[in-house]
Amino acid sequence: MPPIAASMNKLPDDQMLKLAAQSMFNVFASTAMGSMLVDRQHRIVWISESYKQFLPALGFDSAEAFVGKRVEEVVPNTLMNEVIDTGKPILVDLLSNQAGTFLVSRLPLRNEAGEVIGAFGMVLLDQPETTMQPLMTKFARLQRELDSARQQLAAQRRPKYSIASFVGSSAAAVEVKRQARRVAQTDSTVLLLGETGTGKELLAHGIHAASARSGKPFVAVNIAAVPESLLEAEFFGVAPGAYTGADRKGREGKFKAAHGGTLLLDEIGDMPLALQSKLLRVLQEQEVEPLGSNQLQRIDVRVIAATSRDLPAMVAAGSFRADLYYRLNVLPIRLPPLRERLGDLEALVETLAEDISRRSGLPHKSLNADAMELLARHDWPGNIRELRNVLEQATLMTDDRSLGARHFGALLSAAAQPKAPVEPASEMPAAIPVHSPSPVEPDTWTPLPQALAELERRSIRQALQRTGGNKLAAARLLGISRATLYQKLALIEAAASHNAPTTLQGD
Ligand SMILES: Nc1ncnc2c1ncn2[C@@H]1O[C@H](COP(=O)(O)OP(=O)(O)OP(=O)(O)O)[C@@H](O)[C@H]1O
Numbered sequence: 001m002p003p004i005a006a007s008m009n010k011l012p013d014d015q016m017l018k019l020a021a022q023s024m025f026n027v028f029a030s031t032a033m034g035s036m037l038v039d040r041q042h043r044i045v046w047i048s049e050s051y052k053q054f055l056p057a058l059g060f061d062s063a064e065a066f067v068g069k070r071v072e073e074v075v076p077n078t079l080m081n082e083v084i085d086t087g088k089p090i091l092v093d094l095l096s097n098q099a100g101t102f103l104v105s106r107l108p109l110r111n112e113a114g115e116v117i118g119a120f121g122m123v124l125l126d127q128p129e130t131t132m133q134p135l136m137t138k139f140a141r142l143q144r145e146l147d148s149a150r151q152q153l154a155a156q157r158r159p160k161y162s163i164a165s166f167v168g169s170s171a172a173a174v175e176v177k178r179q180a181r182r183v184a185q186t187d188s189t190v191l192l193l194g195e196t197g198t199g200k201e202l203l204a205h206g207i208h209a210a211s212a213r214s215g216k217p218f219v220a221v222n223i224a225a226v227p228e229s230l231l232e233a234e235f236f237g238v239a240p241g242a243y244t245g246a247d248r249k250g251r252e253g254k255f256k257a258a259h260g261g262t263l264l265l266d267e268i269g270d271m272p273l274a275l276q277s278k279l280l281r282v283l284q285e286q287e288v289e290p291l292g293s294n295q296l297q298r299i300d301v302r303v304i305a306a307t308s309r310d311l312p313a314m315v316a317a318g319s320f321r322a323d324l325y326y327r328l329n330v331l332p333i334r335l336p337p338l339r340e341r342l343g344d345l346e347a348l349v350e351t352l353a354e355d356i357s358r359r360s361g362l363p364h365k366s367l368n369a370d371a372m373e374l375l376a377r378h379d380w381p382g383n384i385r386e387l388r389n390v391l392e393q394a395t396l397m398t399d400d401r402s403l404g405a406r407h408f409g410a411l412l413s414a415a416a417q418p419k420a421p422v423e424p425a426s427e428m429p430a431a432i433p434v435h436s437p438s439p440v441e442p443d444t445w446t447p448l449p450q451a452l453a454e455l456e457r458r459s460i461r462q463a464l465q466r467t468g469g470n471k472l473a474a475a476r477l478l479g480i481s482r483a484t485l486y487q488k489l490a491l492i493e494a495a496a497s498h499n500a501p502t503t504l505q506g507d
């Protein structure tokens with residue numbers, strides 16, 4: 001037997017370990033395409049002969065200039081510093097910098113007490129693009145997929161609305177945004193009050209987006225648009241098997257759907273009395289009981305209620321429960337009508353015109369000074385929604401890039417005659433022309449469908465005026481259901497915004 005082997009057999013284990021470490025170091029240092037040692041302070045203390053081939057690409061012409069530098073300063077994208085700081089090896093990694101792409105390995109070095117004293121780094125392969133083609137292709141594809149998934153995720157998370165989407169820098173608008181930011185920090189119920197079209201829904205979205213719940217759902221229910229008989233199921237859900245037939249499987253209510261997030265109860269003033277007490281209980285207990293079930297489900301929902309109606313007057317008239325009103329009125333925010341913040345008109349026009357052009361694909365149109373002057377003289381009973389409709393119609397009616405007063409004259413004169421309604425919170429939809437031509441003019445002939453539609457519009461308008469915008473009361477007065485009234489109003493509004501004559505259909 002050769003003497004070396006004989007002496008090895010007698011080696012104590014710790015000696016053996018030391019020699020193993022030594023041999024491995026030598027093997028790696030000589031066979032790797034390059035290796036380096038870095039101390040605890042991240043300073044390069046040694047590089048192998050082979051490592052010198054990379055120096056020119058790293059911007060060094062001699063090993064003397066390179067050794068002694070902090071590794072992160074001279075080797076871009078290195079993770080040697082991380083290995084030293086965490087004490088954990090990075091066995092295989094790809095390092096890319098101006099010198100190329102390398103397959104590298106980095107190991108921490110420890111003293112007898114186990115403390116990290118530095119790190120050993122090796123370049124195992126250079127140009128892995130060619131030597132490891134299949135793996136690299138896969139790596140590149142995965143990297144691309146990861147990048148695009150990250151981008152999509154970021155786009156989804158970015159809220160569509162923010163409090164800043166509420167355009168305006170007038171004192172009144174700034175105050176609204178200040179209050180909205182303040183309530184966004186809390187979990188309390190918020191009550192948004194303001195005339196139709198003042199931006200209540202927009203602000204509700206903004207509050208949700210600025211709150212800690214922004215990653216969770218935002219669910220909106222328009223109480224006035226849901227037939228009264230379906231409201232309870234809509235809110236609280238239906239237990240499986242509660243009904244036979246189509247709904248056998250049960251249905252999730254909006255409270256459940258908004259779990260963890262925010263629920264907007266829009267048009268809260270239209271809530272039927274019977275349901276008001278049930279809603280109050282849900283708000284107090286944070287529990288819902290789906291129809292046909294006798295089990296309570298815990299829910300965690302922040303409620304934002306909105307209305308254009310005069311709730312205190314409704315409380316006084318007995319059509320809105322006082323206890324529910326006080327429960328909702330914890331943090332009220334009043335949205336000013338447009339006529340009280342005409343200073344914001346220009347900024348609003350700018351934003352709305354941009355949005356209209358983006359959605360319609362038509363070129364952006366700007367307003368000249370006499371158009372702005374005309375708009376500033378208008379009363380805006382339908383507030384920003386009305387402004388939007390007017391701008392949309394003016395944009396569609398002409399190819400001119402600059403809109404002047406003449407483009408708005410016809411659009412505003414009809415609505416401008418009656419001044420602000422006496423009732424401050426009138427819900428009259430802006431899109432209903434307040435002075436429409438009489439259905440039968442002496443020397444013009446109106447076909448029956450149009451004449452009927454005209455008549456229907458007038459009745460609806462009068463009913464809304466008579467009830468101060470209360471849709472439930474107006475529907476009763478008209479002898480139709482609230483849901484039907486809502487459908488008709490939606491049709492009128494849609495027709496008005498397309499500037500086309502409407503034929504209102506019956507149920
Ligand atoms: N401050 C604002 N800045 C920009 N756009 C606004 C602003 N306020 C309202 N809008 C726009 O006006 C329109 C009406 O707003 P929104 O639906 O929020 O009003 P609302 O108060 O909920 O009305 P309603 O009581 O009739 O439901 C929307 O198109 C909205 O984007």
Ligand SMILES: [Mg+2]
Pocket residue numbers: 200201266306
């Ligand atoms: Mg609304």
